[in-house]
Amino acid sequence: xxxxxxxxxxxxxxxxxxxxxxxxxxxxxxxxxxxxxxxxxxxxxxxxxxxxxxxxxxxxxxxxxxxxxxxxxxxxxxxxxxxxxxxxxxxxxxxxxxxxxxxxxxxxxxxxxxxxxxxxxxxxxxxxxxxxxxxxxxxxxxxxxxxxxxxxxxxxxxxxxxxxxxxxxxxxxxxxxxxxxxxxxxxxxxxxxxxxxxxxxxxxxxxxxxxxxxxxxxxxxxxxxxxxxxxxxxxxxxxxxxxxxxxxxxxxxxxxxxxxxxxxxxxxxxxxxxxxxxxxxxxxxxxxxxxxxxxxxxxxxxxxxxxxxxxxxxxxxxxxxxxxxxxxxxxxxxxxxxxxxxxxxxxxxxxxxxxxxxxxxxxxxxxxxxxxxxxxxxxxxxxxxxxxxxxxxxxxxxxxxxxxxxxxxxxxxxxxxxxxxxxxxxxxxxxxxxxxxxxxxxxxxxxxxxxxxxxxxxxxxxxxxxxxxxxxxxxxxxxxxxxxxxxxxxxxxxxxxxxxxxxxxxxxxxxxxxxxxxxxxxxxxxxxxxxxxxxxxxxxxxxxxxxxxxxxxxxxxxxxxxxxxxxxxxxxxxxxxxxxxxxxxxxxxxxxxxxxxxxxxxxxxxxxxxxxxxxxxxxxxx
Numbered sequence: 001x002x003x004x005x006x007x008x009x010x011x012x013x014x015x016x017x018x019x020x021x022x023x024x025x026x027x028x029x030x031x032x033x034x035x036x037x038x039x040x041x042x043x044x045x046x047x048x049x050x051x052x053x054x055x056x057x058x059x060x061x062x063x064x065x066x067x068x069x070x071x072x073x074x075x076x077x078x079x080x081x082x083x084x085x086x087x088x089x090x091x092x093x094x095x096x097x098x099x100x101x102x103x104x105x106x107x108x109x110x111x112x113x114x115x116x117x118x119x120x121x122x123x124x125x126x127x128x129x130x131x132x133x134x135x136x137x138x139x140x141x142x143x144x145x146x147x148x149x150x151x152x153x154x155x156x157x158x159x160x161x162x163x164x165x166x167x168x169x170x171x172x173x174x175x176x177x178x179x180x181x182x183x184x185x186x187x188x189x190x191x192x193x194x195x196x197x198x199x200x201x202x203x204x205x206x207x208x209x210x211x212x213x214x215x216x217x218x219x220x221x222x223x224x225x226x227x228x229x230x231x232x233x234x235x236x237x238x239x240x241x242x243x244x245x246x247x248x249x250x251x252x253x254x255x256x257x258x259x260x261x262x263x264x265x266x267x268x269x270x271x272x273x274x275x276x277x278x279x280x281x282x283x284x285x286x287x288x289x290x291x292x293x294x295x296x297x298x299x300x301x302x303x304x305x306x307x308x309x310x311x312x313x314x315x316x317x318x319x320x321x322x323x324x325x326x327x328x329x330x331x332x333x334x335x336x337x338x339x340x341x342x343x344x345x346x347x348x349x350x351x352x353x354x355x356x357x358x359x360x361x362x363x364x365x366x367x368x369x370x371x372x373x374x375x376x377x378x379x380x381x382x383x384x385x386x387x388x389x390x391x392x393x394x395x396x397x398x399x400x401x402x403x404x405x406x407x408x409x410x411x412x413x414x415x416x417x418x419x420x421x422x423x424x425x426x427x428x429x430x431x432x433x434x435x436x437x438x439x440x441x442x443x444x445x446x447x448x449x450x451x452x453x454x455x456x457x458x459x460x461x462x463x464x465x466x467x468x469x470x471x472x473x474x475x476x477x478x479x480x481x482x483x484x485x486x487x488x489x490x491x492x493x494x495x496x497x498x499x500x501x502x503x504x505x506x507x508x509x510x511x512x513x514x515x516x517x518x519x520x521x522x523x524x525x526x527x528x529x530x531x532x533x534x535x536x537x538x539x540x541x542x543x544x545x546x547x548x549x550x551x552x553x554x555x556x557x558x559x560x561x562x563x564x565x566x567x568x569x570x571x572x573x574x575x576x577x578x579x580x581x582x583x584x585x586x587x588x589x590x591x592x593x594x595x596x597x598x599x600x601x602x603x604x605x606x607x608x609x610x611x612x613x614x615x616x617x618x619x620x621x622x
Contacts, residue, residue, distance in 0.1 A: 055507060083609050108142070116153055116169050119146045125330040127176065140177075147179035150184060156189045161230030166190055197231040198225060204239050213247040242283065249278045253291055260295055265302060271295050273322055289325060296326025303335060334369030338363060338376065345380060353384040379420075380417050386421040389414060393425070405432050413611070414620050431609060436490035437475035443478060444470055450486050457498075460491040472567075472607030481567060488559050527562035530555045531569070538573055543580060545572050547598040554600065567602075574603035582612070589616040 072201050110366035127143055141447055150173050158166035161519050167190065170183045200222050207216035220243060223236045256271035272295055278288040299322050305313035316339060319332045341356040358382050363373040389411055396408035409432050416426040444466050452463035464487050468481035538549035556566035577599050596609040 001498045037312055039584040058383060076312060093574045096119045114149065114153070116150055116172055119150050119153075127174070144177040145173070145176050145180065147173050150181050156438070159229040161228075161234060163190060163194050191227050191385070193226060193231075197226045197228060197235065200226070201231075201235060201239060204243070205283060208243065209244075209286070211250045211253065211284055211287060212552075213243055213250055216243050216246070247282045249288065250500075252278060253284060254287055255292055260291075260298055263302075265299070265321070268295055268299055268302070269321065271615070276323065276325065277478045292323065292325045293327055296322045299333060300328065300335060303339070307339055307342055309347055312339060315339050326563045330368050334363055334367050334373070338369060338373060341376070345383070345440055348387065350384060350387070353380050353387075356380055382416075383420060386415045386425075388418045390421050390425055390428070395429055395430060404437070405436055413615055413618070417589075417612075417615055422615075426612075430608065433607065433611070434475040441474055441480065445476060445483065448480075448483060448487075452483075452490075455490075457491055457494045460487045464489050465489070471606075472602040472604065473609075473610070477602075477607075478571075478604055485564055489561075494557060519577065524561065527556045527560045527566070531562060531566060534566075538569075541594050543577060543598065546577055550577075550598075550600055550603065554602065570600075570602070573602045574599045574605035574609075578605040578609055578612075581609070585612070585616055589620050591618055593620075 015221060020338050035406065076568050138190050153167040154169035157169055161474055167187050170186050173180050173183050207213070220236060220239045223239070226232060233443055248309075249284040251504040252274045256274040256502040259267040259271040272292060275288045275292045275295070282288070299318055303315040303318040310356055316336060319335050320330055336359060341359040344352045344356040344359070357377050360373045360377050394411040395409045396404045396411060399405065409429050413429045416419050440515040446464040448463040450461050451466065464484055467480045467484040467487070471477055489526060492544060533547040534552035537545050537552060540546070552571050553566040553570045556562050574607055577595055581592040581595040593613050596613050
């Protein structure tokens with residue numbers, strides 16, 4: 001178009017002549033900053049040539065480049081070599097469309113978790129493969145392996161002490177393969193072992209409850225032979241610890257019992273402290289509680305003994321220290337009531353008996369001491385009458401009239417031997433009897449003394465005859481017997497002198513022994529023999545042997561020098577029989593009477609025995 005318009009020299013302009021660079025232009029070009037952005041091509045080329053030249057000429061650069069290339073190649077090779085295929089997301093797989101290899105792969109992953117649930121899931125994934133499938137044999141092998149592993153998990157649970165979990169696990173073994181055939185035997189074995197272990201454990205516990213720690217230790221030791229780790233370790237250590245603790249508690253109980261046997265309030269307190277330290281989880285806790293109850297009963301007995309000594313303060317102090325663990329609260333309360341009532345009775349006044357009876361009547365029929373309270377009430381009512389009767393006897397005893405004195409004896413004799421006042425009544429009777437007999441027999445003794453003072457054989461014999469009228473069982477019987485022996489000795493001496501004088505006056509044809517001397521020697525030997533036999537009989541210790549000893553000793557003649565010793569032994573043994581009869585009277589009055597009747601006339605216990613026989617016979621007639 002340019003050509004058509006006829007514009008001349010449109011394309012071929014003449015070049016303008018180059019401008020001459022002025023100084024300002026050159027300076028401006030030098031000060032112009034370099035352009036930012038990508039370098040131009042020439043710059044890149046120059047840089048490339050410079051780098052190639054540097055690499056080709058510098059050996060260090062060549063080595064560095066070689067190492068970099070070699071390392072990169074190695075890293076890439078290893079990465080490609082070990083690169084695994086992507087792990088499938090088994091939980092999200094739609095199993096009906098999954099391949100057998102995928103099922104097998106996911107089953108192995110699940111089985112690797114080694115839990116019963118996962119093992120069962122693994123078996124479930126592969127058990128449906130048909131027999132003609134190429135992976136069927138592998139699946140069958142894995143199913144057998146995993147089923148056995150489930151059974152092994154059950155064994156582990158059993159060894160860990162989880163029997164129920166073990167049985168539950170074993171029952172989950174699929175009914176395929178050989179593992180299932182072992183399930184029933186496994187369960188029976190586990191149950192048998194567990195039962196045996198429990199039996200041994202219970203035996204050890206029972207032995208501990210019976211405070212036989214040695215037997216418990218033996219039974220516990222048998223747990224070590226049980227084929228179960230849990231019983232061999234955990235349960236064995238558990239029962240061993242219990243045995244150790246129980247052994248310490250048994251030692252405490254034994255020490256407490258020894259203290260109780262020693263008696264005394266302080267020992268009882270120490271025993272209670274030991275027994276109370278045994279806690280309620282101990283196997284011997286029940287035994288400790290029973291021992292505490294026994295100590296409480298012993299303390300009640302101790303308080304009773306204090307009451308017998310009429311020590312009310314000590315009795316009340318003792319029962320206050322009986323612990324509640326003894327389960328004797330009601331007994332303690334009743335004891336306190338009765339103790340205070342008994343303390344009132346000690347005063348002896350009729351109003352005190354009435355007050356004591358009222359106090360004892362507060363104990364109802366539902367209380368443990370009801371029977372005791374009723375007996376005391378009856379006893380105090382009787383004692384009240386016995387006290388009045390004893391007072392009447394004492395008033396009569398103040399008279400000098402024989403009939404009043406006899407009435408006093410009769411009145412006091414009516415008090416039964418079971419009454420606490422019987423001792424006072426016996427003393428009053430003995431006192432009155434002694435006074436009466438002394439008044440009756442003293443004139444005979446005085447008369448015998450006056451007659452014996454004459455000193456001749458006839459007077460001495462007359463004095464002896466007077467003294468023979470006084471029985472040895474009477475109040476002055478002992479004094480009369482002593483004087484009788486004294487006068488008999490004097491009489492014998494006179495007769496010996498007379499006989500010696502007569503023998504001296506008549507010459508003897510031979511130096512033979514005087515028959516009288518020979519008789520005395522024989523009498524002495526016979527007396528000694530009788531006393532030896534009597535002592536031997538008395539050593540028998542029975543009522544009959546003692547009575548026989550008295551009879552043998554009484555066989556010694558009155559004129560014998562051994563008579564005094566024989567009489568002393570007779571008195572001693574008669575007192576022994578009397579004490580035996582009195583100790584038996586409360587339980588067996590008839591037996592006491594029979595014993596007392598064996599006390600012969602001439603012993604110092606005879607009179608008292610006769611009086612007691614009358615009292616006991618009256619009691620039997622009632």
